Structure formats: structure tokens, C-alpha cells
Amino acid sequence: MSSRCDVIIGGGGMVGMTLAIALAKGGLDVVVADPVPKSAALDARFDGRVCALAYATVRMFEALGVWPHLEPHAQPIKDILVTDAKLGGTPSPFSLHFDAGEIGARSLGHIVENRHTRTGLFAVAETLPNLHFVAPAALTNLETAAGGITATLSNGDAVTAQLAVAADGRPSPMRELMGIPIVAWSYDQWGIVATVEHEKPHNGVAYEHFLPSGPFAILPMTPAASSEAVGQEHANRSSLVWTEDEKLAPEMMKLDDDAFNAEIARRFGDHLGATKSAGPRWSHPLKFHLARGFVKPRFALAGDSAHGIHPIAGQGFNLGLKDAAALTDVVLDAARVGLDIGSLTVLEKYERWRRFDSFTMSFAMDGLNRLFSNDIAPIRFARDLGMGIVDAFGPARRFFMRHAGGDIGKLPRLMKGEAA
Numbered sequence: 300m301s302s303r304c305d306v307i308i309g310g311g312g313m314v315g316m317t318l319a320i321a322l323a324k325g326g327l328d329v330v331v332a333d334p335v336p337k338s339a340a341l342d343a344r345f346d347g348r349v350c351a352l353a354y355a356t357v358r359m360f361e362a363l364g365v366w367p368h369l370e371p372h373a374q375p376i377k378d379i380l381v382t383d384a385k386l387g388g389t390p391s392p393f394s395l396h397f398d399a400g401e402i403g404a405r406s407l408g409h410i411v412e413n414r415h416t417r418t419g420l421f422a423v424a425e426t427l428p429n430l431h432f433v434a435p436a437a438l439t440n441l442e443t444a445a446g447g448i449t450a451t452l453s454n455g456d457a458v459t460a461q462l463a464v465a466a467d468g469r470p471s472p473m474r475e476l477m478g479i480p481i482v483a484w485s486y487d488q489w490g491i492v493a494t495v496e497h498e499k500p501h502n503g504v505a506y507e508h509f510l511p512s513g514p515f516a517i518l519p520m521t522p523a524a525s526s527e528a529v530g531q532e533h534a535n536r537s538s539l540v541w542t543e544d545e546k547l548a549p550e551m552m553k554l555d556d557d558a559f560n561a562e563i564a565r566r567f568g569d570h571l572g573a574t575k576s577a578g579p580r581w582s583h584p585l586k587f588h589l590a591r592g593f594v595k596p597r598f599a600l601a602g603d604s605a606h607g608i609h610p611i612a613g614q615g616f617n618l619g620l621k622d623a624a625a626l627t628d629v630v631l632d633a634a635r636v637g638l639d640i641g642s643l644t645v646l647e648k649y650e651r652w653r654r655f656d657s658f659t660m661s662f663a664m665d666g667l668n669r670l671f672s673n674d675i676a677p678i679r680f681a682r683d684l685g686m687g688i689v690d691a692f693g694p695a696r697r698f699f700m701r702h703a704g705g706d707i708g709k710l711p712r713l714m715k716g717e718a719a
Contacts, residue, residue, distance in 0.1 A: 302330070302456070302457075302458050302459070303447075303458070303459045303460070304328040304329060304330045304431070304458060304459075304460050305322075305327040305328045305329065305460060305461050305462070305634075305640065306319075306322055306327055306328075306329050306330070306460055306461065306462045306463070306464060306630070306640070307329075307330045307331075307332065307448075307450050307458050307460040307462075307463050307464070308329065308330070308331045308332070308463075308464045308466055309332055309333075309437075309438040309450070309463065309464070309465050309466065309467045309472075309473045310331075310332075310333060310465065310466035310467035310468060310473075310602075310604070311331045311332070311333030311335070311337075311340070311432060311434060312333070312340075312417075312466060312467075312468065312602070313350075313413065313416050313417060313420060313616065313619075314466050314601055314602030314603070314616070314619040314620060314622065314623055315331060315333070315464075315466030315467075315601075315602070316331065316417075316420040316421070316424060317359075317360075317363070317365075317420060317620060317623050318464065318466060318601060318622075318623035318626060318627065319331045319424065319430055320363050320365070320420065320423055320424055320427065320430065321363060321623060321624070321627040321713060321719050322627055322630065322631070322719075323424075323427040323429050323430040324363065324427065324718075324719060325627065325630075325631040325634070325719045326429075326631075326634070327429070327630070327631070327634065327640075328429045329429065329430045329431070330431045330433060330458050330460070331424075331430070331431070331432050331433065332433045332434065332436045332437070332438055332450070332452055332458075333432070333433075333434045333435070333436065333437075334434070334435050334436065334437040334453070335434060335435060336434050336435050337421060337432065337434060340417055341414065341417055341418055341421065342414075343414055344579060345414065346413045346414060346417075346581075347412075347413075347492055347493070347494065347578065347579055347580075347581050348412075348413050348492050348538070348540075348581065349410050349411060349412050349413065349518060349520065349538040350410070350411060350413060350416065350613070350616040350617075351376065351408050351409070351410055351505075351518065351613035351614075351616075351617075352369075352373070352408050352409045352410075352411055352616075352617070353408050353614075353617045353703060353704045353705035354404065354406070354407070354408055354704045354705065354706070355617070355704060355705030355706055355710065355714040355715075356408075356616075356617050356620050356705060356714070357408070357409060358713075358714055358715065358716035359620060359624055359713040359714050359716075360419075361716060362712075362713050362716050362717060362718060362719070363423065363713065363719075364423050365419050365420060365423050366419075368415075368418065368419030368422050368423070369409075369411050369415060369416060369419045371521075372411055372412060372415040372521055373409035373410070373411045373521070374409060374410045374411075374503065374519045374520050374521045375399075375405065375406035375408075375409055375503050376399070376406050376407045376408045376409065376410060376503060376504075376505050376518075376519065377398075377399055377406060377407070377502065377503035377504060378396065378397065378398050378399065378407075378502075378503065378504045378505070379396070379397040379407060379504070379505045379506075379507065380394060380395070380396055380397075380504060380505070380506050380507070381394060381395035381396075381397075381507045381509070381686065382394045382395075382506070382507070382508050382509070383508075383509045383671065383679070383682065383683050383686065384508060384509070384510065385510070385511060385674065391679075391683045391686075392683075392687075393683040393684065393686045393687035393690070394686065394687075394690065395686045395687075395689055395690045395696075396690060397696065397699070397700050397703075399700075401693075401696070401697060401700070402697050402700050402701060402704075404700075404704070406503070407505075407700060407703065407704060408703070408704065410505075410518050410519055410520055410521075410538065412520070412538075433452065433454070433456065435453075435454070436452040436453055436454040436456065437452065437453040437472070438450050438451070438452060438453075438467070438472065438473055438476075439451050439452065439453050440476065441463060441473065441476050441477060441598070443595075443596060443597050443598070446459075447459045447460055447461050447597065447641065448460055448461075448462070448463045448597040448598065448641065450463055460597075460641075461597065461639065461640050461641040462597055462598070462599065462630065462640050462641040462646075463597060463598050463599075464598075464599050464600075464601055464626070465477075465598070465599070465600050465601065465604040466601045466602045466603075466604060466619075466623075467604055468602075468603050468604060469586070469588065469603045469604070469607045471600070471603070471604035473598075473604065474590065474600060474604050477595055477598050479590050479591065479592050479595065479600065480590075480591045481588045481589060481590050481591065482588065482589050482591065483586065483587060483588035483589075483607075484586070484587050484588075485584060485585070485586045485587075486545075486584075486585040486586065486587065486609065486668070487544065487545045488512070488513050488542050488543065488544065488545055488548075488584075488585045488668075488672070489542070489543055489544075489545050489548035489549070489582050489583065489584050489585060490540065490541070490542055490543075490582065490583055490584075490585050490610060491539070491540075491541040491542075491543055491548060491551060491552065491580065491581070491582045492538070492539065492540055492541070492580070492581045492582070493538075493539045493541075493563075493576045493577075493578070493579075493580045493581070494520070494536055494537075494538055494539070494576070494577050494578050495517075495536065495537050495538070495539045495563060495567070495574050495575065495576055495577065496534045496535060496536055496574065496575055496576075496577045497535050497536075497537060497567075497571035497572055497573065497574045498535070498571065498572025498573040498574070499535065499570075499571045499572040500535050501517075501519040501535060501537055501571060502519075503519050504519060505517065505518050505519055508566065509671040509672075509682075510566070511672065511673060511674040512542065512543050512544045512547070512672065513542025513543065513544075513611075513668065513671075513672045514540075514542050514611050514668070514671065514672075515539075515540075515541050515542065515566050516538075516539070516540040516541075516613070517537045517538075517539060517567065517571075518537055518538040518539075518540065518613075519537055520536040520537055520538055521536070522534060522535065522536060534577070535571070536577070537571070539563065539576075540610060540613075541566070542585065542610075542611075542668075542672070545584065548582060549582075552580060552582050556575075556576065559576055559580070560574065560575045560576055563575075563576060585609060585610070586607060587607060587608065587609065587661065587665055588606065588607045589605075589606050589607075589657065589658065589661050590604070590605045590606065592650065592654075593605055593649065593650040593653060593654055593657075594643065594646040594647060594649060594650045595643070595646075596641065596642070596643045596646075597641035597642075598641075598646075599626060599646055599649060599650075600622075601619065601622040601623055601626055602619030602620075602622055602623070603615070603619060605619075605622060605653075605657060606618065606619075606657045606660075606661050608660065608661045608664045608665070609664045609665055609667075609668045611664050611667050611668045611671075612664060612667065612703065614660060614664065614703070617705055618656075618657060618660055620714075621653065621656065621705070621711065621714065622653050622657075624710075624711035624712070624713040624714050625649055625652045625653050625711045626649050626653075627711065627712075627713060627719050628711045628712055628713075628719070629645060629646070629648045629649040629652070630645070630649075631719055633645045652709065656708060670682055
């Protein structure tokens with residue numbers, strides 16, 4: 300089959316589907332191709348991670364009509380407590396506390412399980428007759444011509460569009476097809492993700508413990524609402540995002556439940572009472588990459604295909620949605636005045652907008668990880684002192700809260716809560 304559309308998006312993950320919805324609501328004809336069938340992508344066992352949605356991201360989902368599907372599953376973050384300690388040692392006397400009330404906000408963001416975000420995005424996408432989801436179908440070739448770009452799919456289809464967007468994840472076969480190089484390295488760390496049940500309520504507090512092996516985050520979740528959710532019905536739950544040394548992490552994943560729960564308890568402490576892992580565990584090596592360019596004629600990168608950052612502050616998904624919102628602004632503005640949405644002149648506006656922010660955020664997260672993932676005494680003293688100074692200085696504290704919420708810098712219309 301051969302067909303035509305305005306935009307073809309390779310990758311039906313959370314960034315790709317959000318971009319597709321935004322462009323379709325703006326009046327464009329959009330095709331999304333993904334190698335994973337919808338039924339598999341929505342299975343609870345497909346992805347056990349959560350995302351911390353900044354309040355600018357929440358405004359974007361509200362503008363797109365996605366938020367009503369997510370809100371019942373969204374846990375507001377009321378406070379964030381950052382501490383520094385050795386494993387099993389005495390915590391540093393310095394800590395950093397962020398309180399949503401200090402900036403007049405109801406929350407500093409929301410924690411939502413990825414499976415609920417995917418379900419909400421598909422629910423909205425299915426209401427849009429000009430958005431077409433094709434799966435399982437990977438893009439196997441891209442060929443640019445004067446009038447458009449033709450994508451060949453693994454199911455035998457060919458789709459010609461004015462613009463192709465790669466939202467196909469960190470390895471990004473589309474980025475490779477278009478010959479865009481990346482700067483990349485691996486960390487000596489793995490990420491371990493699990494849902495943890497605990498005796499006491501979390502009261503909407505997110506904890507970030509910096510340990511020598513890397514950050515250990517405890518992110519508040521909504522109680523399990525049904526037998527389909529991970530964990531017991533109505534249990535107090537948090538998501539564990541555990542950064543561990545690459546040599547030790549595989550051994551941790553092999554532990555039986557009792558031993559794994561003991562390791563969690565060593566890192567959690569007792570502030571939430573008794574703890575235990577609930578449901579599957581996931582792990583993956585942590586890597587960094589940043590594309591040397593975000594666009595070519597009739598082609599653009601968005602989300603993890605453009606940048607992959609350390610999860611130390613939970614900003615990766617928000618960074619990808621800023622790409623989607625900015626690309627939506629640029630493409631729809633061009634379409635409304637009759638310009639070619641795939642022209643390099645149009646797409647370079649997107650690249651100028653997003654590349655600097657992506658660069659600064661990527662290297663800031665890399666620097667934070669390197670600063671806190673060590674046990675060198677002078678560095679430990681300096682970082683603890685720095686946390687204490689920021690905690691004592693209100694303007695700095697409020698700046699970091701607004702930055703984490705996505706309200707610093709030039710915001711696309713959707714992230715202001717405006718229609719695309």
C-alpha cells in the first residue's frame with residue numbers, strides 16, 4: 300500500500316503519540332508507525348516505570364485533552380526532600396527541601412505510571428480521524444525527494460509525507476538512516492526500577508537520597524486501585540528508581556525476594572515503615588547521548604532520539620515533550636501561512652529553539668550525577684555545603700522549583716496551556 304500524509308512519525312511511544320495528537324489537533328494528517336503492537340504497549344508488564352510530570356507538562360496534557368485520562372492515576376508531589384549519605388552511615392546534616400506551597404503551587408508535579416500515560420494518549424488518539432496508527436511496523440528506509448520524504452515500513456507499506464519525525468527512542472534507527480551523528484558515553488551505572496509497598500503513607504513527599512553508587516529516588520504513587528495494578532489493593536506505594544554500580548546491579552537483580560527487600564530497606568530507612576517490593580523488577584544500563592544536529596531537510600528528531608540524559612532529576616520525559624510542543628508550534632505556524640513544513644528553513648527554527656535547552660539540561664544532569672556519585676571527602680563537603688546554602692536561600696530554592704516545573708525559558712504554546 301502507498302499513501303500520503305502531512306507528517307509521518309516513527310515511534311508510537313509517549314513523546315511520539317503526544318506529538319501526533321498535537322499535530323492532528325492542529326489540522327494535519329498524521330501517520331504514526333511503531334514496531335510494538337498497541338496491545339503489547341498497554342500491557343502492565345511492558346514498562347514498570349513512572350514519569351514525574353512537571354506542571355508545564357500537565358498544562359500541555361490539559362490543552363490536548365489527555366489529562367482527564369491521567370488525573371485519576373496521578374499522584375501530586377507536595378514536597379521534595381534531597382539528602383546525602385553513605386549507605387548505612389549517618390546522613391549529612393545538610394539537606395534540601397522543596398515545598399510546593401512556597402511558589403504558590405498545589406504541587407511540584409505529578410507521578411504517573413507510564414502504562415496509564417500510554418492508555419490516555421491512545422484514548423485521545425482514537426478520537427482523531429486524521430491520526431493513523433500503524434503497528435507492528437518499523438521504518439526500514441527513508442528517501443528524500445523534492446516533493447517530500449517517503450518512508451518504507453516493515454509491513455510493506457510506503458508512506459510519503461512532507462515531514463518525517465524520529466521519535467523512535469535512544470538507538471533511533473531513523474537517526475541512523477539519516478546519518479546524524481551523536482556524542483555518547485556510558486555511565487558505570489545501571490538503573491533498577493521497582494514498585495515498593497510501605498507501611499506508612501508517603502503524604503506526597505518525593506525523596507532523593509544521594510549515595511556513593513548514585514541517586515536512590517523514592518517517588519510517591521497513587522494507591523493500587525484494582526487487581527490489575529502492581530501491588531495490593533489500596534496499598535501505600537512508591538516507585539523506586541535505584542542507581543547502582545554496573546558490577547553490582549546484575550547481582551541485585553538476581554536476589555530472591557527476601558534479600559532484595561532487605562537491600563531496599565537498607566536504602567529506604569524506616570521513615571515509611573516496613574517496605575517490600577511488589578511486582579516485577581526492571582533494570583537497564585545508564586547511558587548519555589546528544590545528537591549533533593536535530594534536523595535535516597524534511598526530517599527532525601524529537602525525544603530520546605535527540606537526547607538521552609541521566610535520570611537523576613526525572614527530567615528526560617519532560618525534555619522530550621518540550622521538543623514535541625516546540626515542533627508543533629513551528630510546524631503549525633508554517634502550515635497556517637502556506638509554507639512547506641518540511642523545508643530546512645522551517646525546521647531550523649525548531650533546532651535553534653530546542654538544541655541549546657537540550658544541551659544545557661543534558662550536561663547539567665551529567666554534572667549532577669558525577670558530583671554526587673562519589674565518596675571523595677572534599678567533594679562531599681562542598682556539595683553538602685552547597686545544598687545547605689540553597690536550602691537557606693529562598694530565591695535560589697524557588698528558582699530551582701520553577702526550573703524543575705518547566706517554567707523557565709521560552710515556553711511553547713501548549714506548555715502555557717494554550718491551544719496549538
